Amino acid sequence: MAVTKTLKQQLTLAAGALLGHQAADAAESTDASLYNSWTVDVGYLYYSEPDKITVDTYMAMISGNLSDKDTVSLGLVFDTLTGSTPTGALPDSSVAVTGVSGGGAGTVGGGGATSSFDDTRLAVDASWGHEWQRLVRSDVSAYVSVEGDYTAIGGGLGIEKDTEDRAYTFTAAIGGSVDKVSQSNEQTPAPLSELSDAIYYGKGDKNTYDVLFGLSKIINRRTAAMVNITHSRSLGYHTDPYKVISVADADDAEFTTLFEKRPDERERYVLYSKIVHEIPGGDDHLDFSYRYHTDSWDVNSHTVEMGYSFDVRIRHLFKPFGRIYYQQAANFYQRTIVSDDGVLDNLPEYASSDPRLADMLSVTAGLKYQYKTSATGSIDFRLAYIHRQYGSAVVGDDGTLFLTVDLGKGFD
Amino acid sequence: MRTFVYLIFCITCLTGCSILEPMFTPEDVKPWQKGILAKKQMSLKGDPIDEYVDEHIYFSKEGSTGGKGVGGGGCGCN
Numbered sequence: 475m476a477v478t479k480t481l482k483q484q485l486t487l488a489a490g491a492l493l494g495h496q497a498a499d500a501a502e503s504t505d506a507s508l509y510n511s512w513t514v515d516v517g518y519l520y521y522s523e524p525d526k527i528t529v530d531t532y533m534a535m536i537s538g539n540l541s542d543k544d545t546v547s548l549g550l551v552f553d554t555l556t557g558s559t560p561t562g563a564l565p566d567s568s569v570a571v572t573g574v575s576g577g578g579a580g581t582v583g584g585g586g587a588t589s590s591f592d593d594t595r596l597a598v599d600a601s602w603g604h605e606w607q608r609l610v611r612s613d614v615s616a617y618v619s620v621e622g623d624y625t626a627i628g629g630g631l632g633i634e635k636d637t638e639d640r641a642y643t644f645t646a647a648i649g650g651s652v653d654k655v656s657q658s659n660e661q662t663p664a665p666l667s668e669l670s671d672a673i674y675y676g677k678g679d680k681n682t683y684d685v686l687f688g689l690s691k692i693i694n695r696r697t698a699a700m701v702n703i704t705h706s707r708s709l710g711y712h713t714d715p716y717k718v719i720s721v722a723d724a725d726d727a728e729f730t731t732l733f734e735k736r737p738d739e740r741e742r743y744v745l746y747s748k749i750v751h752e753i754p755g756g757d758d759h760l761d762f763s764y765r766y767h768t769d770s771w772d773v774n775s776h777t778v779e780m781g782y783s784f785d786v787r788i789r790h791l792f793k794p795f796g797r798i799y800y801q802q803a804a805n806f807y808q809r810t811i812v813s814d815d816g817v818l819d820n821l822p823e824y825a826s827s828d829p830r831l832a833d834m835l836s837v838t839a840g841l842k843y844q845y846k847t848s849a850t851g852s853i854d855f856r857l858a859y860i861h862r863q864y865g866s867a868v869v870g871d872d873g874t875l876f877l878t879v880d881l882g883k884g885f886d
Numbered sequence: 887m888r889t890f891v892y893l894i895f896c897i898t899c900l901t902g903c904s905i906l907e908p909m910f911t912p913e914d915v916k917p918w919q920k921g922i923l924a925k926k927q928m929s930l931k932g933d934p935i936d937e938y939v940d941e942h943i944y945f946s947k948e949g950s951t952g953g954k955g956v957g958g959g960g961c962g963c964n
Contacts, residue, residue, distance in 0.1 A: 515934060517935040521943065533939075615957060617957065649957035650957070686955065690930060696908065704953055742952060744953040748930055753905065754908050765953045767953070769950070775950040854933075856939075874947075882935075
């Protein structure tokens, strides 16, 4: 009897130990899958403006959990840019802007309105997120971007705090960047000097500081919304070293061309808001965002973006999307510097005819299609057309087509 | 024609109300009720590749930028 009891006890202990071991294995396995959830995205962008620029961009992003409190993400981007870019001169200008990356005075479409170029860019970014307490997280990020005529190094630090019921999340972030700007020959032209003067300086420096305050809110189980307010201040060289402006009479008869000049300080305020919602009774989703931008150059703009996604037979997702953007011209923007006789004795303090600083209406319409290759994998195609209309510019209205292909895969 | 336009207008308003009403109805959401909010399509940050591409294109071609984060644009895009 005593022997039987001992045997039972031993069997019970053995079974218990076995079950306990299996439970421990299961827990370890769950922890491992929880802490080793990674997502990899490989993307390609084709961007084309007829008779102007063509861009091929290759992107790779990886993000995942290092532990139950740490997440990291890494991104790598490689761009090749070829074609021609507007110089800012009148269409019939005889100007030849040199020093453009890999290009020079070549023109497309006639005159000096555009100059050809050929450039590559490599950018790397990384971020680390950490949960310090149950409701407090931080995010540290950094990036480097290098191309023939532009180098940028920057980063940011953000803190997020949830309320006890996690209905609200407050965000505060600071960021900064240091940019070095020049023509591809590492020189910058003297502002408002004639091209024929050939007065050049060294590289230009620009430092930017950002502060952001944000609030996100879970409105109900199908809706979340956010609002951000950002203040940004940049100091230093803001001029585009390739852009020129024509000095011409009222009939656009050009006397000469000057390199442009922009203020050496810019202060921006941006309000950004977004809402996402799942339509009840289905699996359709709606997102809508609005951005208001104002700055010390008087470039005030309104941006509205919207998208609506829906599934077709589980594996197929379609998302039509659109964007409307309107901006007011910068206070120093001029199509040309108007002069009756071409005498340069009464020049403005700042002047630029860069179409990107003109009155502008830009409308985007596109469609995204996603095919789910597995529970955690997908291939996305995103095609869109952008039409830009300028209020008063040396270039006409233009259109752009872009296509992205993205292969995404999650690993547990 | 005017009747048709009026009809379309009424349908649009009704559709808009039917979407907006449940969108803005506040609710105390418990942790076990956040399944929908955890879906990819419900991310307020959006798809990372889409966001990067859009930021890059619009930063290069327009006079204003920012609002979603901090740290600058990072290129001298032509």
